[in-house]
Amino acid sequence: MTNDIIILPLIVHLFLSILLMFFWNKLNFQKIVSVVGNAMALGVAIWVFTYVYSSGTQVVESGDWPAPFGIVFVGDMLAVTLVLLTAITGFAVSIFSTISVIKARLKFGYFSVFHFLLLGLNGAFLTGDIFNLYVWFEIIIISSFVLISIGGEKSQLEGAVKYFALNFFASMIFLTALGVLYGLVGTLNMADISLKIAEVKDTTLVEISAVLFLVGFGIKSAIFPLYFWLPASYHTPPSAVSAIFAGLLTKVGVYALIRIFTLIYGGDSFLTILLLTLAIMTIFSGGLGAIIQNNIKKVFMYFIICHIGFMIGGLALFTEVAMAGVIFYLIHDIIIKTNLFLISGLIYRIKGTTNMKKLGGLYEHYPKLSLLIAIPLFSLIGIPPLSGYWPKISLILASFNAQEYWFFGALIFGSLITLIVIAKLWSEVFWKNQPEINFPEKFIYFNQLRFGQKLTFIFPIAFLTFVTLYIGFGAEHIQQLSERIATELMNKELYIDAVLKR
Amino acid sequence: MEIILAVITGVLYASGIYMILRRSMVKLILGIILLGNGVNLLIFLLGRITKGEPPIIDSAEKVLEGVYADPIPQALILTAIVISFGLQSFAIILVKRTYKVLKTDDLDQLNTTDEDS
Numbered sequence: 334m335t336n337d338i339i340i341l342p343l344i345v346h347l348f349l350s351i352l353l354m355f356f357w358n359k360l361n362f363q364k365i366v367s368v369v370g371n372a373m374a375l376g377v378a379i380w381v382f383t384y385v386y387s388s389g390t391q392v393v394e395s396g397d398w399p400a401p402f403g404i405v406f407v408g409d410m411l412a413v414t415l416v417l418l419t420a421i422t423g424f425a426v427s428i429f430s431t432i433s434v435i436k437a438r439l440k441f442g443y444f445s446v447f448h449f450l451l452l453g454l455n456g457a458f459l460t461g462d463i464f465n466l467y468v469w470f471e472i473i474i475i476s477s478f479v480l481i482s483i484g485g486e487k488s489q490l491e492g493a494v495k496y497f498a499l500n501f502f503a504s505m506i507f508l509t510a511l512g513v514l515y516g517l518v519g520t521l522n523m524a525d526i527s528l529k530i531a532e533v534k535d536t537t538l539v540e541i542s543a544v545l546f547l548v549g550f551g552i553k554s555a556i557f558p559l560y561f562w563l564p565a566s567y568h569t570p571p572s573a574v575s576a577i578f579a580g581l582l583t584k585v586g587v588y589a590l591i592r593i594f595t596l597i598y599g600g601d602s603f604l605t606i607l608l609l610t611l612a613i614m615t616i617f618s619g620g621l622g623a624i625i626q627n628n629i630k631k632v633f634m635y636f637i638i639c640h641i642g643f644m645i646g647g648l649a650l651f652t653e654v655a656m657a658g659v660i661f662y663l664i665h666d667i668i669i670k671t672n673l674f675l676i677s678g679l680i681y682r683i684k685g686t687t688n689m690k691k692l693g694g695l696y697e698h699y700p701k702l703s704l705l706i707a708i709p710l711f712s713l714i715g716i717p718p719l720s721g722y723w724p725k726i727s728l729i730l731a732s733f734n735a736q737e738y739w740f741f742g743a744l745i746f747g748s749l750i751t752l753i754v755i756a757k758l759w760s761e762v763f764w765k766n767q768p769e770i771n772f773p774e775k776f777i778y779f780n781q782l783r784f785g786q787k788l789t790f791i792f793p794i795a796f797l798t799f800v801t802l803y804i805g806f807g808a809e810h811i812q813q814l815s816e817r818i819a820t821e822l823m824n825k826e827l828y829i830d831a832v833l834k835r
Numbered sequence: 836m837e838i839i840l841a842v843i844t845g846v847l848y849a850s851g852i853y854m855i856l857r858r859s860m861v862k863l864i865l866g867i868i869l870l871g872n873g874v875n876l877l878i879f880l881l882g883r884i885t886k887g888e889p890p891i892i893d894s895a896e897k898v899l900e901g902v903y904a905d906p907i908p909q910a911l912i913l914t915a916i917v918i919s920f921g922l923q924s925f926a927i928i929l930v931k932r933t934y935k936v937l938k939t940d941d942l943d944q945l946n947t948t949d950e951d952s
Contacts, residue, residue: 464911471918478925482932490933491945494860497929501867501922502855508874508915515908516881565948 336391339381339408342416342455345374350448360439364431367444371424374451378413378420385413390821390831392461400833401525407461407832410818411660415458415588418664421800422580422671423451425793430573432789433678438484438571446483450476450577457585461832463514464521466589467507470553474500477582480574481566492566499562503552510545513538514597524832527596527825543598547607550593554586556645557614560638564622567637568630572678575630579637580671584663587644591659594648595822605649612646613743615639620750629680629687629762632754633673636713639747640666643728646740650731656819658727661811665712665720665804672709672797679706679790680762683779685772689758694767702791703763705798710759712801714752720804723812840880847873858942860930867926871919875912882908 349370356362385391391408394400408416427447434443453472460466477500482493515521517538518529533539552559563583567575598604619639626632644666647659679702681687683695696703708719715721725748732741772778779787804811821827829835847869854866885904892899934940 464914468914468918471922475921475925478922478929482929485932485936487936488947490929490936491948493929494863494933494942494945495948497926498855498863498867501926502870505870505874509877511911512874512878512881515878515911516883519905521907569948 336408337393338384339391339413339459340393340406341377342374342381342420343452343459345370345377346448346452346455349374350445350452353445353448354442357442358440360436363439363444367427367447368424368431370448371420371427371451375420375424378417381408382413382417385410390828392832392834401520401522404465405461405522405832406459407524407828408459409828409831410814410821411588411591412458414660414664414814414818415584415667416455418667419451419454419458419581422577422667422797425675425797426573426577426580426671428789428796429576429675429678429793432786433573433682434571435484441483443480443483446476446479447577450480454581454585458588461523462521463511463523463526466523467504467511470504470507470585470589473582473585474504477578481570481578483574484571486569489569492569495562496566499552503549506545506552507549510542510549513542513545517542522832523592523596524829527829528833530597539598540601540603543594543601543604544607546593546598547590547604550586550589551611552586554583554590554641554645555615555638556641557611557618560615560619560641563638564631564634567634568628572630572674572681576671576674576678579633579674580667583637583641584667587641587663590645591648591822595651595656596825596828599651599825605651608645608649609737609740612642612649613739615642615645616743616747617642620747623754624750624757627689629689629692629758630674630677632689632758633670633677636673636751636754637670639751640670643725643744643747646743647728647731650735650737650740651823652731652735653816653819653823654727654734655731656822657812657815658724658731660815660818660822661724661727664811664815665724665801668797668800668804669709669713669720672794672801673713675794675797676706676709679779679794682777682790685776685778686770689761691768691770692762693765694763696763697766705791705795706763707759708798709794709801710755712805714755715748718805718808720801720808722805723808724815727812727815836884837880840876840884844873844876844880847876860933860940860942863942864923864926864930867919868923871915871923875915875919878908878911878915882911 353363353366385408393406395404450473453469453476456469457466457473460469478497481496482489517533518526520526520529530539555563567578616639619635619642623632623635623639626635643662644659647655677687684692686692712719712721715725729741729744732744851866851870851873854862854869882905885902888903890899890903890906
C-alpha cells in the first residue's frame with residue numbers, strides 16, 4: 334500500500350502537536366521542535382506532491398472499507414498542491430513565530446495549537462468525504478479560535494467574539510446543507526454524491542442545498558455580503574497568526590467552494606449568475622474598503638476580500654481557461670497574503686505602529702529591506718513578470734471569451750485599485766519622511782535586536798519572496814500545473830473513477 | 836412524528852437565529868446552543884425516521900433486506916453534538932473573559948476593533 338503516503342502530512346502534524354503538549358513550559362524546545370517539524374512537513378509535502386505528480390491521483394480508504402462506505406482520503410493534484418503550499422507557509426510562519434510572538438502567548442501552547450491548525454488544513458484538503466470535511470473545518474476553527482484569543486488583549490477578545498459567532502454560524506449552515514444533501518442522495522462520499530445527485534428529480538432542493546453550501550463556505554471565505562467579520566478580527570492577533578489566517582483560512586473556504594461547485598453542482602446556470610454577481614460585488618467592496626484605510630494591516634485585510642472575488646468569479650465562469658486562472662491565482666495568493674502580514678509584523682517591530690499616518694522613512698533607513706518588501710507588493714499588483722500578472726491573463730481571457738464584461742471590468746478595477754493603494758502605501762510608509770511622533774519607550778525595536786534575531790525576522794519574508802519570484806519567473810511550470818488541475822476539475826469523471834475504482 | 840419534528844426544527848432554527856441577532860452576549864450563547872440542536876434534529880429528520888427496524892443482518896442472511904433504519908445520521912449527530920459541546924464551552928469561557936475585560940455584555944459596545952489605530 335504505497336499510496337498511504339498521502340496521509341503522512343496529517344500524521345506529521347498530529348504527532349508534533351501531541352508531542353509539544355508534553356513540553357508545555359519548555360519554550361525553547363518547543364520552538365526548535367516546531368521549526369524542525371515544519372521543515373520535515375515541508376519535505377513530506379514535497380515528496381507527496383512529486384509522487385502524485387508522477388503517478389496520478391491516489392486514494393486511501395480508511396480501515397480498508399471500500400469507497401462509498403468508508404471515509405476516503407483523495408490526493409488529487411489540487412489537494413496535494415494545496416498541501417504543499419500549506420507546508421511552505423507553515424514553515425515560514427513557524428520561523429517568524431519564534432521571534433515575533435511574545436513569551437506570554439507562547440506559554441499557552443501556541444505551537445501545539447498551531448500544528449493542530451495545520452493538521453486541520455491538510456485534512457480539509459485531502460479528504461474525499463463531505464462529513465469528514467465538516468470535521469476538519471471544525472478542527473480548523475477550534476484551533477483558530479484559540480490562536481485568535483490567545484493573549485487576551487481587549488481588542489483581541491472583541492475580535493474573537495465576532496470571529497467566533499460568525500464562524501460557528503457558518504459551520505451550522507454547512508451542517509444544515511450537509512443534512513439536506515444527505516437526505517437527497519443518502520451518501521457522504523463526494524464522488525458518490527456527484528453520481529447520485531444527477532438522479533435526483535427535485536432540483537429545487539438540490540439548489541437549496543447548493544445555496545446553503547454557498548452561504549456556509551461564503552462566510553468562511555469572506556465573499557461579498559458575508560465578509561464583515563474579517564475586517565473586525567483579522568488584525569487583532571499577532572502578525573504571525575494573522576499571516577497564517579490570511580494565507581490559508583479564507584483560502585480553505587475557496588478550496589471547498591471549488592471542490593463542491595465543480596464536483597457536485599458543476600455548471601448550474603442559476604449558480605453561475607449568483608456566483609458571478611457575488612464575485613463582482615466582492616471585488617468592488619473589498620477594493621473600496623482598502624482605499625480608505627490608514628492601518629496597513631487593515632489595508633491588507635481588504636485586499637484579501639478583494640482578491641477572493643477574482644477566484645470566485647473565475648469559478649463562476651466554469652471554463653478550463655478560467656479554472657486554470659483560478660488555481661494559479663490561488664497558488665499566488667496563499668504565498669503573497671501570508672507574506673504581506675509577515676511584512677506588517679516586521680514594520681510593526683521596526684516602528685512600533687502599523688498606522689500609515691505615523692509611519693515613514695523606511696526606505697531611508699532600511700533601503701535593502703525596502704527593496705525586498707517591494708517584490709511582494711509589486712507581485713500583489715501584478716506587474717509583469719511577477720506572479721500576480723500571469724493568472725490575471727487567464728482570468729481576463731476567460732471573462733472576455735465568456736462575454737462577461739462586468740466581471741472583466743471588475744478584474745481591471747480590482748487590479749487598478751490595488752495599484753493605487755499600494756502606491757499610496759509605498760509613498761506613505763517608505764518614501765515620506767518620518768513624522769514627529771512619540772514612540773512608545775517600553776518596546777524592543779528592530780535595531781536593538783541581535784543579528785541572529787534580525788535574521789529570524791527577515792528569513793521567512795525572504796523565503797516567501799523567493800517562492801513568489803519562482804512563481805513569477807517559473808510561470809510556465811505553474812501554468813502547466815494549473816492547467817492540469819483545471820482539466821482534472823472540469824472532467825469530474827477522472828476524480829470519480831479514481832475514488833470508486835470503476 | 837415527522838410533522839412534529841419538522842415544526843420543532845423550525846422553531847429551534849428561528850429562535851436560535853433570533854437569539855444570535857440580539858445584542859446581549861449571553862443570548863448569543865443561548866442562540867448558538869439552540870441552533871446547534873436544531874441542526875442535529877434536522878439531520879435526524881432528513882435521515883428518514885424508521886421505527887423498530889434496526890439495521891442488523893440476520894445470521895442466515897448476507898445483506899440487509901426490506902426497510903431498515905439508516906444508522907449513519909445518528910453517527911453524524913453524535914459527532915456534531917460532541918463538536919458543538921466543545922465549541923459551546925469555549926464560547927462560555929470566551930464571553931466570560933470578554934465580560935471581565937470590557938465590563939459590558941452589550942455587543943454594540945464591541946467597537947474598538949473598528950477604530951483607526
